[in-house]
Structures are given as C-alpha cells and as structure tokens.
Amino acid sequence: MDTTLPPHSNAGDRISKWGYSFTWTDCHLSREKTESLRQQFDTLGAAALERLQFIRSSLLEDSKAKGISPPSNDLYTILQDYHREDEVLTQLWNETHTVPDWVNWEQLERGQRFFHRYIIANIVGFALQGFVAENSAASGVVEVLARTGSFSTRMLLKRLLETFQWLILVTHDLAAIQPGGEGHVATVRVRLLHSSVRQRILHLCRTKPHYFDIDRYGVPVNTLDSIHSISTFCCNPMWLQLPRFKITPSADEVEDYMALFRYLGYLLGTPTSYFETVEKGKHTMESMVAHELHTTETSRVVAYNFVECVANLPAPFHVSRKFIEAGSRWINGNEICDELDLGKPGFLYYLMFASYCVLVLGLAWLQRMIPMLDEFMIKVGLTSTAL
Numbered sequence: 001m002d003t004t005l006p007p008h009s010n011a012g013d014r015i016s017k018w019g020y021s022f023t024w025t026d027c028h029l030s031r032e033k034t035e036s037l038r039q040q041f042d043t044l045g046a047a048a049l050e051r052l053q054f055i056r057s058s059l060l061e062d063s064k065a066k067g068i069s070p071p072s073n074d075l076y077t078i079l080q081d082y083h084r085e086d087e088v089l090t091q092l093w094n095e096t097h098t099v100p101d102w103v104n105w106e107q108l109e110r111g112q113r114f115f116h117r118y119i120i121a122n123i124v125g126f127a128l129q130g131f132v133a134e135n136s137a138a139s140g141v142v143e144v145l146a147r148t149g150s151f152s153t154r155m156l157l158k159r160l161l162e163t164f165q166w167l168i169l170v171t172h173d174l175a176a177i178q179p180g181g182e183g184h185v186a187t188v189r190v191r192l193l194h195s196s197v198r199q200r201i202l203h204l205c206r207t208k209p210h211y212f213d214i215d216r217y218g219v220p221v222n223t224l225d226s227i228h229s230i231s232t233f234c235c236n237p238m239w240l241q242l243p244r245f246k247i248t249p250s251a252d253e254v255e256d257y258m259a260l261f262r263y264l265g266y267l268l269g270t271p272t273s274y275f276e277t278v279e280k281g282k283h284t285m286e287s288m289v290a291h292e293l294h295t296t297e298t299s300r301v302v303a304y305n306f307v308e309c310v311a312n313l314p315a316p317f318h319v320s321r322k323f324i325e326a327g328s329r330w331i332n333g334n335e336i337c338d339e340l341d342l343g344k345p346g347f348l349y350y351l352m353f354a355s356y357c358v359l360v361l362g363l364a365w366l367q368r369m370i371p372m373l374d375e376f377m378i379k380v381g382l383t384s385t386a387l
Helices: 031-038 043-066 075-085 089-099 105-118 118-135 139-147 151-172 182-207 221-234 236-243 252-268 280-291 296-310 321-332 334-339 347-369 371-386
Strands: 014-017 022-023
Touching: 014 280, 022 280, 031 221, 031 280, 043 075, 043 089, 043 321, 075 089, 075 296, 089 182, 089 236, 105 118, 105 151, 105 252, 105 371, 118 151, 118 221, 118 236, 118 296, 118 321, 118 347, 139 182, 139 296, 151 182, 151 252, 151 296, 182 252, 182 347, 221 236, 221 280, 236 252, 236 280, 236 347, 252 280, 296 321, 296 334, 321 334, 321 347, 347 371
Parallel strands: none
Antiparallel strands: 014 022
8 A cells, every 4th residue: 555645745734654643844855855865875985985996906906916915805994094095085084084063972972871771662663663664664775675685584684783783883882983983983884885785786787777776766875765764763763663662752862862863874974954953853754754665575575584583583582473573563553564464463462562561661760760770771781782
C-alpha cells in the first residue's frame, strides 16, 4: 500500500503514516525539495576518494618496484599522511578538523550522556525501529545496502555490530569526537566509505544500466539519504522510539542530542541546516516519514533477515523470534509490520515486552528522581559498551 503524500500537500493537512500523525506545515520539506536532494551528494568526499585511490595506486606500484611492504589500505591513514600535498585532500582535512562556531562541546557531552542515560531503551529502539522500520522501508537506502551485500543473513550481523560500534565510539566521551579522537576518525572513515560505495555502484551502472535505478532512487548514498540517516539517529529516538516506552525526553535532552548529531552530520558531509533547531529537526524527521518510507519486496527480505540474524545470536544475546516480533509491532505498529510480513506472536510475548517497557520506564523515572542513580546508570552504560 502506497501511503506517501500526494504531490502537493497544504499547510494544515493532517498526515498519518504507520502509526505516527502530524500536521503538515510550510516548514516541512516538499516532495520537490526531497527529490532534488536525491540527486545531490558529497562532492568533496567523492573527489577526495579519487585522489586517495590515485595516491595509493602510485604507492603500490612504487612498493612493488622497490620490493617493500605494500602501503596501507586505510584511506584515512593516507589522508592523514598526504593531506598537505593535495589541494582537495587539504580541503577535506581542514573541513573535518575545523570545529564550526556553533559547536558547544559541553552541550555535545550532555548529548552523549543522554544516550547512556537511556541506553537500554535507546539500543532496543535503535534496533527495532531504526533497523526494522527505517532501513527496511527506506527504499533508496535499502536498495544500496542490498547491492553491497550488507543485508544478507551472513553480513547483517557484521553491519549491525559495525554501526553499533560507531554509535558507541561517538557517544563514549568528549575526547572521542574532538579532532583526532577515535569517534572523530571513525566518522571520517565512514564518510570515505560512503563515497566508495557510491563510486562502486556508479561504475557498475556504466556497464549495467539496470543495476541501480538512479532515476528512481537518486545517486547512491545521496544527500537525502544522509539527511535521513542523521534524522534516524537523533530525531527518531525522541518522537518515534522512546515515547513507545512512555519515556518523554526533556526539551534540553532533545536539543543536546540533536546538537551532537548535527556535528557528526557535519563530519559526514551532510548539510547541517536541517538540524539547526529542534523544530527544524522534527520537521525534517516528519518529512522523511511522509516521503521516504515505502515497503518493497527487498524490504521484506531485509526484515526477515534481520529477525533471522538476531534470533540466532548465541547466548547470552539470544532473543526469541517471537519476542523480537512483539517488540517490533509494539514500537513500529502493526501496519508496517504486516507489510514487512513479520509474524504475529501470541499474547504472552506482548505481555513480556510490555513488562520490559515497564522496567525501562520505572528505571528512567528513578534516574530522574535520584541524581546519584542517574550518574551510576550512565557509568554502567559507558562501562558495559566499552567492554
């Protein structure tokens, strides 16, 4: 069922999509705007990638001629070593190592603490809403990932762990996201990876035009995809995930967390104007919900593989398939889960997930009432994710 917006929506129209309702305003992104963003991409990252590949190729030939060890495959290492010798690399290095005037490090640190304050709910929301609903139903994103093998049953766990590891790195502490920190370096590497994926798919399209439908999905890993990804990380927890646990973040928490991912989006080459304020961020998220979430046959394969992957994790991480399905339906609603062909577990599993939500909510309230407990839980979250 196609529940997308009509080509033209008027301010004041009530929009309902997969269990989320909002009023359309002139501040939301029109269909024309999102379509134009679909054809844009990180041109600086793309140009830098070509320079880095050329440098590595030259180094590889030189190492063969001299009979020495080949150069590193790590593009960030090459960027670090040669950014002073190439104008494009200098531009990328300066951009990613210059802190914008709007960055407030204390605010970003509070945003990191927010993730670990509600880490139990954030991780489950990230998995069940961020992966099942967003990645499965964001048709352009899922088509790119499917063509890179990222959502096969064999590769899905690796992708989940890599994404989770990045999320942990960028929320661990302030030093991690400051220039040269582990989270900062990891984020620049992700930017180069995005450019590499785009380049590879476009090269294949030259010989196989039907390999990827650019007219329909836009340039692979385009600007709209990047905006959508940042929105999923920083906006969805506030309005699509935590409320399903009956947790309502404070206005300050929303602002701090969005500021954190606005900065991370900047490092990734994503336009930051869409997340300048909480209001803009929410409008962006709602525009993504309205325009971008469509299920396809690929979506159903991805959703099935996700459940299959998580349900087959070894102890102590094993979670039953029916519990995952109950959680997915609880957080995402039945409409999208039916379209994704997820199973319908019995009442017992809904009761189990409801009990889990009560536990999460109770802990959240206790943390708000007892500052010492809040500090303890944040430290526990930091310690557990660092292991």
